[in-house]
Amino acid sequence: MANILASVAGRNPQVSFATQRYAEAYARLIAARVLWLPVINAGVGWNNHAGPIQASNGVVDQFPRSSLTAGLGVQTIGAGSPVVPGLFANFHSADAIFQPKIANRAAAARDAAVRKTVNDLLLDTALAYLDLLRAYQLHAITVDIRFRAEELAKATADFARTGEGNEADADRAATELSIRQNEVVRAEEEIQVASARVVELLNENPNVALRPLEPAIAPVEFVPLDTPIQTLLPTGLTNRPELSEASHLVGEAVHRYRLEKSSPWLPNVLMGTSYAAFGGGPGSQINNTSGRFDLDAIAYWQVRNLGVGEYAARREARALYDQTRFAQLRVMNEVAREIVQAHAQVQARHRQIAISQQAVERATASFERNYLRVRNLKGLPIETLQAIQALDQARRDYLRALVDYNAAQFRLQRALGWPVRLAEGIPAALSSSARPCN
Numbered sequence: 001m002a003n004i005l006a007s008v009a010g011r012n013p014q015v016s017f018a019t020q021r022y023a024e025a026y027a028r029l030i031a032a033r034v035l036w037l038p039v040i041n042a043g044v045g046w047n048n049h050a051g052p053i054q055a056s057n058g059v060v061d062q063f064p065r066s067s068l069t070a071g072l073g074v075q076t077i078g079a080g081s082p083v084v085p086g087l088f089a090n091f092h093s094a095d096a097i098f099q100p101k102i103a104n105r106a107a108a109a110r111d112a113a114v115r116k117t118v119n120d121l122l123l124d125t126a127l128a129y130l131d132l133l134r135a136y137q138l139h140a141i142t143v144d145i146r147f148r149a150e151e152l153a154k155a156t157a158d159f160a161r162t163g164e165g166n167e168a169d170a171d172r173a174a175t176e177l178s179i180r181q182n183e184v185v186r187a188e189e190e191i192q193v194a195s196a197r198v199v200e201l202l203n204e205n206p207n208v209a210l211r212p213l214e215p216a217i218a219p220v221e222f223v224p225l226d227t228p229i230q231t232l233l234p235t236g237l238t239n240r241p242e243l244s245e246a247s248h249l250v251g252e253a254v255h256r257y258r259l260e261k262s263s264p265w266l267p268n269v270l271m272g273t274s275y276a277a278f279g280g281g282p283g284s285q286i287n288n289t290s291g292r293f294d295l296d297a298i299a300y301w302q303v304r305n306l307g308v309g310e311y312a313a314r315r316e317a318r319a320l321y322d323q324t325r326f327a328q329l330r331v332m333n334e335v336a337r338e339i340v341q342a343h344a345q346v347q348a349r350h351r352q353i354a355i356s357q358q359a360v361e362r363a364t365a366s367f368e369r370n371y372l373r374v375r376n377l378k379g380l381p382i383e384t385l386q387a388i389q390a391l392d393q394a395r396r397d398y399l400r401a402l403v404d405y406n407a408a409q410f411r412l413q414r415a416l417g418w419p420v421r422l423a424e425g426i427p428a429a430l431s432s433s434a435r436p437c438n
Contacts, residue, residue: 011203018117022110027101036096038089046073073274079296085272093266098259123414132194134403136362139187145392146180153177164360217402236339240415246328253321260317342412349405356398363394364404
């Protein structure tokens with residue numbers, strides 16, 4: 001299992017998707033940090049006018065003319081600045097100040113979301129692998145019980161033929177055998193279903209079936225059973241990436257609110273710088289070409305919708321901030337509940353293991369005694385049938401107790417934020433792998 005858990009994060013597309021979402025947020029952070037830098041525009045622009053035009057003194061007359069601009073800044077007409085400046089910046093100073101902070105928080109939240117995805121995937125994979133182990137162990141149980149039922153059916157049939165038993169007992173034993181044969185088929189189906197789930201999580205070929213190397217399920221212990229819940233809660237509240245994500249989302253909302261509060265008091269900035277070759281003349285003539293430099297620097301303040309727009313924007317930003325705060329509290333409560341719940345499951349399910357193990361030992365002894373009595377013609381087949389059913393139920397309960405306990409341990413690890421990292425090694429009880437099988 002250790003090898004599977006160590007490799008699943010690099011194979012599963014969910015992690016790749018979450019990683020690319022972080023890459024997207026980081027790209028937005030880079031763009032926000034250079035919001036104040038100008039864009040570069042270079043090219044060639046030609047203008048030709050024919051027909052009437054109005055001069056600045058109001059006179060309308062025929063003034064055919066042409067102009068050509070080439071360089072940083074294009075489409076210069078008359079005495080005006082270039083329509084497309086060579087170096088052009090147009091931004092709100094509030095955005096230049098706050099957008100990098102907003103984007104930084106958003107990227108940090110996405111980074112925490114990647115870790116959350118990995119933690120969830122580790123839990124899903126561990127539980128799926130436990131299901132695969134359980135399916136193989138259940139198959140072994142059903143095969144063994146079927147073998148015992150076959151022996152009993154054969155013995156009761158022999159007794160019926162020799163007159164030492166009756167046909168009703170033989171029919172009852174044969175019916176039990178058919179039931180056990182069906183149980184084996186169901187167990188084989190569960191193996192295929194459980195293997196398909198693990199293969200999906202590993203992003204492997206769906207035609208590949210996995211066979212675990214563990215000969216049996218053994219209890220694992222990431223967290224000592226005597227660890228008090230008061231010790232575990234701070235660990236989970238510190239390590240869980242969901243809380244880190246929620247904290248960064250709150251920080252993002254805070255900066256958005258500050259941006260809206262500052263927006264009316266900070267100016268919009270418009271700057272354009274051009275240097276290009278410019279020439280022109282009457283009609284279609286292009287002459288008197290020389291270098292031309294233009295610089296425009298504008299700062300203006302804007303109040304949206306007579307102030308109503310400003311109020312609405314601040315109110316929306318404040319509402320978003322309150323939403324993220326309440327969401328953060330909800331996540332904290334969920335984390336605390338998951339830790340307490342998983343801790344309680346670990347404690348209760350560990351006690352069930354010892355009880356179930358004793359039941360298996362007693363059921364095994366009961367079957368052996370009853371079967372021996374039947375062979376010696378001192379007992380009734382029905383008693384052995386009941387012993388077979390009790391043995392099957394006891395072994396299933398023991399298997400379920402082991403799987404449930406290990407699942408609770410993994411859930412507790414996920415609830416704590418996986419403080420036992422894969423890089424530090426998985427306990428020896430888990431140091432195995434799965435191999436493809438045909």
